[in-house]
Amino acid sequence: MMEEGVKKFLYVNRKAPYGTIYALEALEVVLIGAAFDQDVSLAFLDDGVFQLTRDQNTDGVGVKNFSPTFRALGDYDVNKLYVERESLEERGLTADDLQEIVYEDEDDDWAEKPSIRIISRAEMADLMHDQDVILSF
């Protein structure tokens, strides 16, 4: 643990959006947390991968659509969104079913790069194992 330094924070998202509020309120933590200059990653596995799908439209249910907020994360320097491949596959999804989420890399002449990184279950386990603080939603 780094008493004075930067900690690795992982936000673990395992729940679908809208049926419960956990996904939305997790995102609210991420946005506030971005101001603290920690090393932030987001993990999407199990039903959490549903949070990132395209074309969500909540007009019919009257609930707030928060999916566009994911596209704003780059502006908050949150650009490591890890999505588990096995979770996508079990749900009949591919990377193409997910929103395009990008950030501008200040170390590479502000080139636009994808924030979503599809990783295997084993890599997800490695990622979790490499954290200081894990917040589960």
Added chain:
Amino acid sequence: MMEEGVKKFLYVNRKAPYGTIYALEALEVVLIGAAFDQDVSLAFLDDGVFQLTRDQNTDGVGVKNFSPTFRALGDYDVNKLYVERESLEERGLTADDLQEIVYEDEDDDWAEKPSIRIISRAEMADLMHDQDVILSF
């Protein structure tokens, strides 16, 4: 539907006790409902079968132990507790792991009879299909 008559009410219990309050609050409905002279049955399937296990002792968690209340149901003329065999088996349980719950049969010289009836999944489906009102917990 019998506008003036007696309706068949089924209370469906599918959740384990203590982790959430649904089991306890379902029992509170059953106790109040008993005063309405309807035809009442209780169904225990999936994790609901855990509600009826013996020797529950909540001293260590500091939560209220409501399992003795099941034994009082006979006094409220609630004596049809249907437990699904397949749900028990999947959980490594047999009828012997459940509390003894009895009632006195007024039509049989107040003979003491068991309230718990172990039924098959197919019989459970039949039971559900034979109701006027189904309350799910």
Added chain:
Amino acid sequence: MKFGIVVSEGPYTHEASDTAYNFVKAAIEAGHEVPRVFFYHDGVNVGTRLTVPPQDDRNIQVNWTNLAKEHGIDLVVCIAAAQRRGILDENEAKRQGKDADNIAEGFRISGLGQLIEMGIQTDRLMMFGD
């Protein structure tokens, strides 16, 4: 046809109270009656007037209050479930020695008998929960 409605989860946390609201609106528009909605478990939390949802979100309590007023729906909050969760009307607050109450307009606190009665007197009981 008469519908009885049970809402078993709190506002915003679960979609249950939204689905129930949309169902009730559609039932009334189709000419059916919804004499009562019974709020149980965390559903009692729908009935507090102290919620302040974000301005770009729906106000679940106000929606229910307005729908009930317009169509004469009896919004009943279970007293036992409400006491555990801190939902009180003026009478209950006084009786329990509490210095505040939080029940919203159009909601009333009553016993579980109202749930059973609703099951007896309606043609279909619909449960929305978790």
Added chain:
Amino acid sequence: MKFGIVVSEGPYTHEASDTAYNFVKAAIEAGHEVPRVFFYHDGVNVGTRLTVPPQDDRNIQVNWTNLAKEHGIDLVVCIAAAQRRGILDENEAKRQGKDADNIAEGFRISGLGQLIEMGIQTDRLMMFGD
């Protein structure tokens, strides 16, 4: 060692707030520090003073209030989550034009930054939820 604690579910409905309470008591008895407990999601509902649990049941809010007083624990209720669910202190009630508040003794309302800060300043973050 310093523990940070998050409680994500409401009282009585889920065991989470009980488990968290028992964990915090045990941690303090073992000589560890618990500087703060952060209440998020439905966990904010632990912080209402209006609950009236049955007499033969525990009083979750009072237990937390007493434990915090005895050991100097900072009980923080998330303001955003609290507003959605109708948990207000006197200031918030005034600011929002509400005629009542319901925060319990020993709890204070603050922002999500307190959660992140807790994660930074403690050695272990423990989450209790659903």
Added chain:
Amino acid sequence: MSTLHTVNKSPFATQSLLSCINHVKDGDAILLIEDGVYGAAAGTGVSDAVAGKAGSVKFYVLGPDLEARGIPATRLLEGVEVVDYAGFVGLAVEHDRAQAWL
């Protein structure tokens, strides 16, 4: 006499849909709502279980909940019918009772 079953949980997270499928009777209807709508998609780990039951039981899915989650009609299992809230009410009227698999 038939029953309208409602399932509101993701079939990838909980056993509710499976338990419902194991307890329906021929001629019943299953309506997928809220997070339950994920069970209506083709090509998933649970779609065989749904498709296998679709012969004896009619499956419906709540359109507004589908749209909220961005599931296009093209991804639905064959035979699953989309209804709106009015259709939900209609199903509750048509069947003799409703059972919620909470």
Added chain:
Amino acid sequence: MSTLHTVNKSPFATQSLLSCINHVKDGDAILLIEDGVYGAAAGTGVSDAVAGKAGSVKFYVLGPDLEARGIPATRLLEGVEVVDYAGFVGLAVEHDRAQAWL
């Protein structure tokens, strides 16, 4: 470096325990609490999954939650260790981080 994983859901109702088991690393610990304690019993539909992982990962179960649910020590899977709340705290101290599978 190792992780303490906590699982508080019944393995018969949700996928949480299975997902946890699929993401642990050798040397990690899994503590079953609340409704998660049902996963510690032998002779159930999930006990093979737990037993199969018990070689590389240490399983613990929270005693007070076991007693609340009436599960006798004699029904526990071999190798699952019972701890009290003090033991829970000790496990959190011993491992480098805690991850809750909510």
